[in-house]
Amino acid sequence: MSNDDDFMIVKGAAGTGKTSIMKAVADFLETKSILFQLLAPTGRAAKNIASKTNFPANTIHSSIYNVEADTKSLIVRYSLKENQNENHQVFIVDESSMISDRVNHQEMFKSPGSLLADFIKYFKKGNASCKVIFVGDACQLPPVGYTLTEVSPALNALYLTSKYGFKGSEIELSKVMRQQEGSSILKYAYQVRDCILNPTTGQLPSQIGQFMGKPQNACKVYLSNYNAHKHDKVAILSYGNPYALECNKIIRSELGLQNTLTIGDKIVLNQNYYGSPTSFLSNGEVGVIKSVDRSRKMAGLTFVDAEIEFTNNINLPVLVRSKILLETLACPEAITHEKKQELSAMAFKNNPTFRNSKNIWDDEYLSAMQLSYGHAFTCHKAQGSEWDTILLNSWSPNKDRRFLYTGITRARKNLYTNGSHNY
Numbered sequence: 001m002s003n004d005d006d007f008m009i010v011k012g013a014a015g016t017g018k019t020s021i022m023k024a025v026a027d028f029l030e031t032k033s034i035l036f037q038l039l040a041p042t043g044r045a046a047k048n049i050a051s052k053t054n055f056p057a058n059t060i061h062s063s064i065y066n067v068e069a070d071t072k073s074l075i076v077r078y079s080l081k082e083n084q085n086e087n088h089q090v091f092i093v094d095e096s097s098m099i100s101d102r103v104n105h106q107e108m109f110k111s112p113g114s115l116l117a118d119f120i121k122y123f124k125k126g127n128a129s130c131k132v133i134f135v136g137d138a139c140q141l142p143p144v145g146y147t148l149t150e151v152s153p154a155l156n157a158l159y160l161t162s163k164y165g166f167k168g169s170e171i172e173l174s175k176v177m178r179q180q181e182g183s184s185i186l187k188y189a190y191q192v193r194d195c196i197l198n199p200t201t202g203q204l205p206s207q208i209g210q211f212m213g214k215p216q217n218a219c220k221v222y223l224s225n226y227n228a229h230k231h232d233k234v235a236i237l238s239y240g241n242p243y244a245l246e247c248n249k250i251i252r253s254e255l256g257l258q259n260t261l262t263i264g265d266k267i268v269l270n271q272n273y274y275g276s277p278t279s280f281l282s283n284g285e286v287g288v289i290k291s292v293d294r295s296r297k298m299a300g301l302t303f304v305d306a307e308i309e310f311t312n313n314i315n316l317p318v319l320v321r322s323k324i325l326l327e328t329l330a331c332p333e334a335i336t337h338e339k340k341q342e343l344s345a346m347a348f349k350n351n352p353t354f355r356n357s358k359n360i361w362d363d364e365y366l367s368a369m370q371l372s373y374g375h376a377f378t379c380h381k382a383q384g385s386e387w388d389t390i391l392l393n394s395w396s397p398n399k400d401r402r403f404l405y406t407g408i409t410r411a412r413k414n415l416y417t418n419g420s421h422n423y
Contacts, residue, residue, distance in 0.1 A: 001034065001090070001131070006124075006166040009096075009134045011155050012173030013193055014409040015186045018135050020177070022092055023053040025133065029090055030055075036090040039063060041098040041115070043282030045384025049094040051315060060093070060115060061272065062280045064122040076274065076360075078111035080118055083126035091123050095384040096136035097152040100143035101163070116154055120164055139196045140406045144380060148400055185209070185408060185415050192405045204401070206422060208394065208408065209415030215243065218391045219250040221416060222375065225389045226251075228264065231286045232386065236376035237407050238393040239400065241332060248373035260326045261304060265289040266374035268381060270332050273369050274361065275322055284381045285310055286374045290319065295326070298365050299342035301335065302326040308369075323368035332372060340366070379407045388413045395420035 012018050022038075029036045038057035040046040050057035065078040093099070101116040111118055123130050134154045142152045153159050157170040176186060188208045195202030212218045218236055225234035236247045257265055266288055273281040293305035303323045312318045325335060347354045347363040360366040379392075383406060390411035395418075396403045404421055 005168045007132045007168035009170040015176045016173035017177040019052050040094045042384050043285040045095040059282050083122050085126045089130045091132040094135050096134040096154040097140045099154040101153040139193050189408045196401045208417045212416035234389040235387045236391045237379045239396040243393045244376040247376035251375045267371040268374040270370040323364045325368045328370040391416045
């Protein structure tokens, strides 16, 4: 805390004590009355680190960005907040392997720069002596859009030094501290991790965890562990959406959940959601449907009014009422740019408030939530979260070992796979 470094990277495999160390650091900073913020790339990751450290945590996006909507392109644009805090602060950023240093021009949400560049600009504008601790596991999946061989930029000291002129250090934790909890899971994780670090000599185990077989069997195991009131009991993970869609269909049928959306449905956000410029829910957050009202067709799309229970950053329940775009439950890419333009034209015609403000938050159809069912989803959405039991479809294109490692390390107690990593 007393040197002139800008950053420290703390990285290590699952079970090496990264979170325990960060809790100790946060406790130390509090006793010394040094301001600090706990951050993570996603809402689920923020809630995870908050529950483990007993300190509030927020997403990077909600901390550094203002949002505004472009009514012509119907794209939500981020603008960097003014960091007016002149006090010395320490930013502790968990799950830093997910932080991208590229601007993705294909997304519905656009920022002035990459998430990493904008975050660095923000935290250095407040006080030049502010510091950041990037925490993560370099063997987990890199940011979306990166190749299998690329390194997560926020966990690369050389990159931060050369790109941003920063001064800092890097620490690799190597000793496994969590021996008792899920030791067999850690054994498999380290075997896969060895294959990542030593691709020519490492050998994947033929079977990882308990065998779960076909999707129907995975769903039976899921339902035997399912608890409607605890979101961290069990999850089914896969590389892509088709397997998740199949499992969600089977599970909803077994639970007697009829219609496209009904009370009791467990859902997950497909993208960041702003019900207003100040209310933010992060892509990947899980909620439960508490009420579903009438449906209505607009621009050939089906919307319903629903009330969803999420949890906030201190794990208290929060009820959010919103229009839901039903088509995205079966197909995440259901709303095309043409459909958005048609919705915008209808809003101009039928909604005088939107016609005057030209703000998509003033139209419930343009700002509708886009959801997937929340029993099974992709491994990218699962990053930053943990469950007691994980059922992993271990197939991936090109035998992506970082995907396999990330999926395995989401499990706390029980791990099932279908052996399809051996194709």
